[in-house]
Amino acid sequence: MPTVTDADLPTLAIEKPEFDADPWPLFADARKQHPWLARYRDGYVVHGYKAIKELVVRDDKMIPAIGGLVEFYGGEGTMWGRFMKEMLLSTPAGETHSRIRASIAPAFTPRTANRFKGEIRQVLRELLDAWTPSGHMDFADFISHFPVTVLARLLGAKADPMAVRENLEVQANSITFDKSLFPELLAGYDVLSDFVQGVIRDREASGSQDDGWLDEMIAARDDGRIDATELHFLLMMLFPAGYDTSKNMIAMTVNTLLDHPEHWARCAEDRAFCTKVIDEMFRFAPVAPPMRIVIQALEYEGFTFQPGTLITFVPAIAGRDPSVYEDADRFDPERTQSIRHIGFGQGSHICLGMHLARLQIEEAIHMCAQRIRNPRRDGEATWRHFLGIWGPKSLPIAFEPDAERPEETLSEKAAA
Amino acid sequence: MAKITYIEHDGTEHSVEVETGLSVMKGAVLNSIPGILADCGGACACGTCRVFIAEEWRAIVGEPSDMESAMLEIADESTPGRRLSCQIPVTDELDGLVLRMPEKQF
Ligand code: HEM
Ligand code: FES
Numbered sequence: 001m002p003t004v005t006d007a008d009l010p011t012l013a014i015e016k017p018e019f020d021a022d023p024w025p026l027f028a029d030a031r032k033q034h035p036w037l038a039r040y041r042d043g044y045v046v047h048g049y050k051a052i053k054e055l056v057v058r059d060d061k062m063i064p065a066i067g068g069l070v071e072f073y074g075g076e077g078t079m080w081g082r083f084m085k086e087m088l089l090s091t092p093a094g095e096t097h098s099r100i101r102a103s104i105a106p107a108f109t110p111r112t113a114n115r116f117k118g119e120i121r122q123v124l125r126e127l128l129d130a131w132t133p134s135g136h137m138d139f140a141d142f143i144s145h146f147p148v149t150v151l152a153r154l155l156g157a158k159a160d161p162m163a164v165r166e167n168l169e170v171q172a173n174s175i176t177f178d179k180s181l182f183p184e185l186l187a188g189y190d191v192l193s194d195f196v197q198g199v200i201r202d203r204e205a206s207g208s209q210d211d212g213w214l215d216e217m218i219a220a221r222d223d224g225r226i227d228a229t230e231l232h233f234l235l236m237m238l239f240p241a242g243y244d245t246s247k248n249m250i251a252m253t254v255n256t257l258l259d260h261p262e263h264w265a266r267c268a269e270d271r272a273f274c275t276k277v278i279d280e281m282f283r284f285a286p287v288a289p290p291m292r293i294v295i296q297a298l299e300y301e302g303f304t305f306q307p308g309t310l311i312t313f314v315p316a317i318a319g320r321d322p323s324v325y326e327d328a329d330r331f332d333p334e335r336t337q338s339i340r341h342i343g344f345g346q347g348s349h350i351c352l353g354m355h356l357a358r359l360q361i362e363e364a365i366h367m368c369a370q371r372i373r374n375p376r377r378d379g380e381a382t383w384r385h386f387l388g389i390w391g392p393k394s395l396p397i398a399f400e401p402d403a404e405r406p407e408e409t410l411s412e413k414a415a416a
Numbered sequence: 417m418a419k420i421t422y423i424e425h426d427g428t429e430h431s432v433e434v435e436t437g438l439s440v441m442k443g444a445v446l447n448s449i450p451g452i453l454a455d456c457g458g459a460c461a462c463g464t465c466r467v468f469i470a471e472e473w474r475a476i477v478g479e480p481s482d483m484e485s486a487m488l489e490i491a492d493e494s495t496p497g498r499r500l501s502c503q504i505p506v507t508d509e510l511d512g513l514v515l516r517m518p519e520k521q522f
Contacts (some may be wrong), residue, residue, distance in 0.1 A: 057457060098459075101459070102459075104484060105459075105460065105461060105483065106482075106483055108461075109483070109486035109489065110487060110488075110489040110491040111485070111486035111487075112486065114489060139417050194466065224427070338520055340453050340455065340464065340521065342455075344455070344462075346455055346456075346457075347455075347456065347457045348456075348457060348459065350455055350456045350457075350459075350461060350462055352461070355461070355463075355490065391513040416512065
């Protein structure tokens with residue numbers, strides 16, 4: 001079987017800014033040369049729907065790639081390096097990974113997420129009260145305060161999460177391979193680590209709150225299913241895993257709905273429609289690309305990927321795969337063809353926070369649509385790197401502020 | 417081996433033999449039966465393998481665990497016989513099992 005290095009494949013400069021705002025036409029061109037695979041600066045990019053589904057689950061041949069950043073930055077021997085290599089997402093599928101996931105899984109069920117609905121709405125309400133009166137805002141900046149505040153509140157943190165937020169912005173850049181960032185990455189580790197330490201200490205002092213969440217994770221440590229470092233890294237990881245992803249997905253949704261004002265108006269009235277919109281968004285423009293390193297020669301569809309090869313999987317392009325989706329570039333929340341998106345990944349590392357994420361995102365769109373009427377672009381959006389947690393970097397909008405709708409009137413209306 | 421009948425939302429039936437020891441979810445996936453997605457591969461983490469067990473089989477299949485019930489809250493529905501098919505091991509006792517699949521996984 002030929003190794004993939006000899007194959008005649010398109011080479012894409014996906015690290016370049018031209019991919020950030022609108023990568024789809026560039027991939028559509030690449031697809032003419034090869035339907036699901038391309039080369040890029042750091043390795044290979046798999047962009048076909050079927051290929052991603054079949055390959056990303058090959059835990060026998062590949063391991064998560066994020067720990068590789070540690071070598072690049074020369075971070076061995078630091079706590080940051082340990083965190084990057086040992087956190088759940090870096091732990092290869094197998095006994096340790098399954099043990100940690102199973103121990104804390106009860107904290108991440110839809111039931112737990114649903115219990116947090118009131119708290120999530122309260123955070124949104126406070127943010128919207130503060131940000132909407134002027135009638136214009138950078139939506140990306142606004143929404144960046146949301147997931148981190150929710151996480152901090154749900155964990156009962158006493159410290160101000162805004163320091164953590166700034167630090168997460170720095171961490172997000174680690175994917176750009178800029179060595180001058182290293183001191184900031186180390187300092188950032190300390191900020192997040194202290195924050196999480198405070199959360200654990202406070203809960204130990206106050207005793208169980210019966211929240212089915214932090215208590216559940218602390219109980220897993222207390223009865224020995226996970227150790228203290230695993231708990232610490234797990235709580236730390238929730239911030240980078242849940243922050244950029246959720247906020248960018250919400251900003252991406254707003255960016256899309258700015259071109260579909262009829263959908264935006266309906267989101268204000270119809271909560272169930274918000275679920276359809278978000279499901280379609282996870283097909284249309286999801287933001288998180290799983291990355292893997294090949295550890296044993298991997299054969300697929302006539303190619304061999306050699307050990308050491310980096311593979312990036314891009315669900316954002318798979319969602320537009322014309323061999324799977326009809327009229328793939330059309331945004332349609334009422335799509336009847338229900339081929340499930342892969343925006344939360346697949347297999348053993350599938351997003352642990354997905355139930356909480358969906359709820360947060362859907363509630364955010366529902367409430368924002370009520371309070372931000374008739375939004376329109378108020379300047380050009382700028383974009384984050386396509387490679388990394390993608391989405392609008394800034395999204396200036398102008399709109400008419402409105403009041404929140406009481407839920408009863410809405411359900412009456414939906415019932416009528 | 418146990419014969420299992422998976423019924424799609426539109427009524428299309430698929431009857432297949434599934435090896436004991438596998439899960440009811442795996443039986444569907446290995447036979448390419450549409451309607452069960454199994455995004456997490458059977459770890460009780462994604463909730464995309466939801467099924468409704470036919471009434472006469474509910475007592476034999478049994479009730480979901482607490483963790484499974486918490487996952488089943490993924491869908492706001494009260495259809496009886498709800499289970500996650502990845503959490504049901506196929507045994508000889510289940511020979512003849514009939515179950516329905518939802519219109520949408522979530
Ligand atoms: C729009 C929001 C989100 C998206 C698009 C998303 C996406 C993903 C993806 C694609 C993966 C798999 C990565 C891989 O296979 O390499 C993942 C893993 C993970 N996510 Fe999310 N995520 C989101 C929100 C969240 C939230 C809110 C949390 C926690 C509060 C979270 C926690 C995690 C964790 C802990 C993992 C690692 C799981 C493991 O390795 O077993 N995510 N996420
Ligand atoms: S396959 Fe994911 S919960 Fe059953």
